[in-house]
Amino acid sequence: MIYNEEYETLPREALEALQLKRLKQVVQRVYHNVGYYKKSFDQAGVKPDDIKTLDDLKRFPFTTKQDLRDNYPFGMFAAPMSSIVRLHASSGTTGSSTVVAYTKHDIDSWAELVARCFAAADLTKGDIIHNAYGYGLFTGGLGIHYGAEKLGASVIPMSGGNTKWQLMILQDFGPTAICCTPSYALNLAEQGRAMGIDMRSLKLRVGIFGAEPWSEQMRRQIEDAFAIKAMNIYGLSEIMGPGVSMECSDAQEGMHVFEDYFLVETINPQTGDVLPLGEQGELVFTTLTKEAFPLIRYRTRDMSRINTIPCRCGRTFHRMDRVMGRSDDMLIIRGVNVYPSQIEAVLINIEGLEPHYQLIVERAGTLDTLEVQVEVTEKLFANAGEVKVLQKLEQQLIRDMKEFLGITAKVKLVEPKTIARSEGKASRVIDKRKI
Numbered sequence: 001m002i003y004n005e006e007y008e009t010l011p012r013e014a015l016e017a018l019q020l021k022r023l024k025q026v027v028q029r030v031y032h033n034v035g036y037y038k039k040s041f042d043q044a045g046v047k048p049d050d051i052k053t054l055d056d057l058k059r060f061p062f063t064t065k066q067d068l069r070d071n072y073p074f075g076m077f078a079a080p081m082s083s084i085v086r087l088h089a090s091s092g093t094t095g096s097s098t099v100v101a102y103t104k105h106d107i108d109s110w111a112e113l114v115a116r117c118f119a120a121a122d123l124t125k126g127d128i129i130h131n132a133y134g135y136g137l138f139t140g141g142l143g144i145h146y147g148a149e150k151l152g153a154s155v156i157p158m159s160g161g162n163t164k165w166q167l168m169i170l171q172d173f174g175p176t177a178i179c180c181t182p183s184y185a186l187n188l189a190e191q192g193r194a195m196g197i198d199m200r201s202l203k204l205r206v207g208i209f210g211a212e213p214w215s216e217q218m219r220r221q222i223e224d225a226f227a228i229k230a231m232n233i234y235g236l237s238e239i240m241g242p243g244v245s246m247e248c249s250d251a252q253e254g255m256h257v258f259e260d261y262f263l264v265e266t267i268n269p270q271t272g273d274v275l276p277l278g279e280q281g282e283l284v285f286t287t288l289t290k291e292a293f294p295l296i297r298y299r300t301r302d303m304s305r306i307n308t309i310p311c312r313c314g315r316t317f318h319r320m321d322r323v324m325g326r327s328d329d330m331l332i333i334r335g336v337n338v339y340p341s342q343i344e345a346v347l348i349n350i351e352g353l354e355p356h357y358q359l360i361v362e363r364a365g366t367l368d369t370l371e372v373q374v375e376v377t378e379k380l381f382a383n384a385g386e387v388k389v390l391q392k393l394e395q396q397l398i399r400d401m402k403e404f405l406g407i408t409a410k411v412k413l414v415e416p417k418t419i420a421r422s423e424g425k426a427s428r429v430i431d432k433r434k435i
């Protein structure tokens, strides 16, 4: 279903005209309201009036996470605090946190975008939405919440954690949709099964999963565990929160970027050169309507590809491929680049292994080494009296990683339930090189 037929199916020409109009406004806004942008545009020798076509944006400088940090906490705001109604912040696990702000108008836009995402997953006001994204400074909880209300659905503001209680609510309230990270979905399914709950007979029919990289293989596991359709939603706090792009249920082939709100580019992360659409690169977003926290050419570090082929759902927005990971999560194992989600895709396909894994990266001399720790299934563990069975499985994973990813890694099979379960974003990599 399409929530906003008028905008989501705009012919490309009209869409680009709208984008240009909005781009001119936002560039003026940041130049006159944000000291950082005045300085950075002046330094690059560009002026807001230089935007005559969408292409002219290429001449403007990028904004990076470091720029946001340098202006912590409120230096990037383009609206006075009196018109700001909400603040969110990233957790700051990889450096100091980033603060983002919203005016009333921004919150309304965000709710519209998330409502569009729900409609794209065929949810309507008749649905009950169990929202297990964390409420608080993280954008997942409240972002999803406002979108669900905008759609008119009944939202259960569950937040993250407290898994037993979640399972009770899932049984008693009979939600038809669940929103959480994919890793938490698996955790819920596992604990539910352990408590003897038939997770497939819950009323759930759709799941809206995102906030961390996941593989197609993981999608199938989740779909199977809950007997639902699992949909991919993407977003980041700096640009808005959840709802920057979303899969449509018609095609489920890439996530439509809401291009009336965001301009997307892909660049070569090393050189910063803009890549032709269709080539794999780092996603760069410019917000077109935001008042409190507009960003020009924000480098996400997320690697993806923009697909311009028209979609059968009727939306005219381009689609982005599943994000395999951020450029800074990429591991380089003896010269071969690999993302944790690619390793996930390989191990999930092996019978006897669970999708619970951790990657330990170490440095031996000048070489990085990788150890994949992965749980075996209860069933296999119970029958694993024979060491041979485990050895065979280990060998198979080593072989498959070599064959499909070209990497040589050590494998350590571990007992069921020994790897920490996630209640939000899973942390897959333990990097001992930095310690």
Ligand code: DLL
Pocket: 090, 133, 138, 139, 140, 209, 210, 211, 212, 213, 214, 232, 233, 234, 235, 236, 237, 238, 241, 242, 243, 300, 302, 322, 323, 324, 325, 326
């Ligand atoms: O994770 C916003 C969000 C909440 C998105 C709920 C979807 C659902 P941040 O905490 O700022 O915001 O983290 C953003 O998470 O740059 C990606 O690296 C990653 N990410 C988000 N969605 C996906 C996805 C929220 N569907 C960062 N697939 C982004 C892969 C994702 N990675």
